[in-house]
Amino acid sequence: MAREESSTHNTHNFLTGEDICSAFIRNTDWSHTSLGAVEDWPKSLKTTLNIVLNAQVPMFLFWGPNLIQFFNTALVPVFGQDPKLQEFLGQPGGDLWMPDDIFVKVLIDEVLSTGTASLTYDKRITIFRNGRSEDVYWSCSYNPVIDDEGSINGVFITCFEVSGKTGYQRYIEERNENRVSAMMKTHLAVFNAEERLRLATEATGIGSWDIDLRQNTIIYTPTLMELFGLDRDTMINLNEISSLVHPEDKAIVDNAFTNALVTGQYRYEARLLWPDESVHWISTNGRIIFDEQDYPSRLLGTTIDITENKIEQLQKNDFIAIASHELKTPLTSIKAYLQMLKMENAVKDPEYVLNIAGRAEKQVIKMTKLIYSFLDMSRIESGNIDLSIAPFMIDELIQEVIKDYLIHTNSHQLLFTPGITEPIEADRSRIGQVIDNLISNAIKYSPLSKSIEISSTTFGEEAVVSVRDHGIGIDTRHQEKVFERFYRADDQKARNASGFGIGLYLSADILKRHHGGIWVESDHGNGSTFHFSLPLTRP
Template identity: 50%
Template sequence: MTREQQHALPDEIFKIIFEKSPGSLLVGADAPRFTIMAASDDYLKITSSIREDILGKGFFEVFPDDASDPDDLTTARHVFTKVAETGLKVDVPCYQCDVYNADTKAYEVHFWSCSNIPFSCGNKVAYILNTVVDITAEVKARQAATESENRLRLAAEATGFATFDWDLKDEKNYCSPQLVELFGYPADAVLTSTDVFNMVHPDDKEIVINAFNEAYKTGVYHYEVRIIWPDGSLHWISTRGKQISDEEKTNTRILGTVLDITESKSDEIRKNDFIAMASHELKTPLTSIKSYIQILAKKLVNTEDNFVINALSKANFQVNKMTDLIHSFLDLSKLESGKLQLKRDQFDINELISDTITEFIQASNTHNIEFEPHGILEVDADRDKIGQVISNFLSNAIKYSPRGSTITITSKTTDCGPTVSVTDLGVGIKPKDQKRLFQRFYRVDSDKTMTVSGFGIGLYLAGEIIQCHKGKIGVESAEGEGSTFYFSLPVFPPL
């Protein structure tokens, strides 16, 4: 093989590889000319050039400088000169260079990222490899996301929502002017996340911490707390947000809104105060009526008038029903004001279930109630409150199942702890209603239940009571096939 052939083979390989490489241009480091030595097919396509027309020419003969901003350090002349002088690689992450479209005969906006790598001969840079990548799609996607975020922020601010954007990595916090004013400061004031947290009422700080920890698990950020303004006045806020994760699923930001709910909270407090006051006032006459009924029942114990006996029995049942309703309203007001407290004690829940069943049978023996206990189930709980939950389950089972049908109560230990379930053969519940059964004031709307009285607070209270005990509550049901309501309590003693 001749010397010429030995040199020709590498040149041919280089030519094939280079010309098929993505967006590459090789220029000489002969500043300020920067002679074009080679160009890939993609580069020619990007620049609408012909290889024979540009090879051997100076770069700026073919691609003139943009003289509109001579201080722009991302221009080709600045970059090539720096690479030639320093011998260092220079990257330009993003720059705009529009491309001519032969079909539309117009220039289209394009964004590029380029890398400029020096190749040296001895101690001097001889060539510069300029490689470009079209990043138009990525840039436009970022621009669209930014525009969408700005529009959302403007829309929120226009409707009075206060917004925030918390960067968890850099601890940077954007607060809209409305949010700053919501915390009692002038709109142009700057608040940090620490400033905001320090304004939270001392008794509510744990709520914020728990909400933040929960957001790490679910991505949803929500809480209602009291804040203290600089002038000492007390206000209520409701915060809702969402955590944003990066590609590695690391939480990086929290975006959200804040609303001043002081007025609605004040109305709610006044409502709860009224319910509590009215309930206390109603308890006194009801207690007197119950006492009179009991006295009459004792005096007429030997009477043979069945009508009188039945009338007294029904009157006593209705008084008990009204008393339970008043207690429910009292518990509701205590729960919403945060004053519902548990009086814990250790007891066998099977005894409580037996006592509850006896009370129901004495009041109204319309259904066959079967109890299936599985051993002694010792729990650490509020006996009266747990009894209230069991009574609610039994009451609903009686209300919504046919007269004379069987209601089964089961108690056993499961993986969740001591568990009590009440099963009926009643109308059943649709799946869409099961999700909302434990919401406040929710009642199933159907032809089979419209004649049944109630306010829709029994199951809500039951759910809150079990939640206060750190237990679980739920329902399993199919329409027309009955229902099973159940709850479980933490294991006692703790494992």
């Protein structure tokens, strides 16, 4: 709230006082607040505020739907020693109340709804006066502020100190306990329950909302705005919310509402387009409230972000479809090769038999790798991967893997530059699996290139192995994600390559269990280099 010197005190008689509260209100620019400029304030506000500011007893004024708080100088001691008025005067009352002050909100709401004044007796409070804090007892009168049209716009509270009744204080406290109405107890219980629910939903990232179907308006928690990719304090209407739904999913949301009018239950999953153009998934659950005439009056519900779960679900669906295809391909080939071997002329041509048998063997090896990948993923999920640690020469292992590829692959040259002359302590079979996967990927994603470069070296206390191809490369935004389970880049060239999207996930897990690491350097269209590191000795 900005403050600036103005001529307000020359034009508004109710602000002519020289007390600190009048001076603060007079020197504050209200035009940027919900109240607007002082000259536009309603007569009922000016009149009541004039009474409050000039009263010799402590008085509050809570005004408007936000319960903007005003008070006079007699009330300043309530806010402690040398209070900063800008933290209290002109601020929404609800933002300032402590848990012990909930009875104030209950009484204000009662006066606003009924228009009937209310009294409280002997409320103990702490004020600062005579250079120290002290407890005093106040009785307070809550009164409605009614304008010329009969509307209730606020509540002003007059407080009287009754601390002189110290001989009766214990009796007074007891009497006040008994005097709390059933309605206030109910309000307090409801408030506490709602507050606990609000805090719980905020903490768990749940956005809650309440739509008035007659007025076509919505109120919501700040978390809902975060789910839509907006600032927590953003004010937005239903049309603006609808505009954030992905165009392809608007029919889903519309159908969910149509069904809700029949069933009363409002449920859907849909995509949102955030202002930064990123796509996010939400799940919404709600219920329609019907009035006495069975007309839909309100729609209440909650919304949560399910982006991560949805992406994983979609990736899993892709994985199942790809797995089915990948397993079907070698099976079909093996079946064809067996049929060819059954032909009459096959028996007469041993070279032909060897050729067909070699091709069938390739498909068996491919299928075996696929099946072992499934088993390894299952073991990772259940935490049952065991390592058999022993010293071995990693350069010899790399050469063995390359030799196996050269038997079955003639599309690429595999060029190896060895550089590790001392043994490492690791699971030889599992590290061989990592090397095999990196070479397989390099061949798969560089169909137009003819060479794969493999190298090994030591760096400090670590062995580092690198596999470089000159293929399609990986876009920067995908480079960290390639090690996630089921991840396959949404690049058409990458999708045309065979594979499940679990090889790098398995490799990363194996290396993690060895206290090593794996990473990639790549430019889209210019190939990739995958590196992995292992400690030379077991930690």
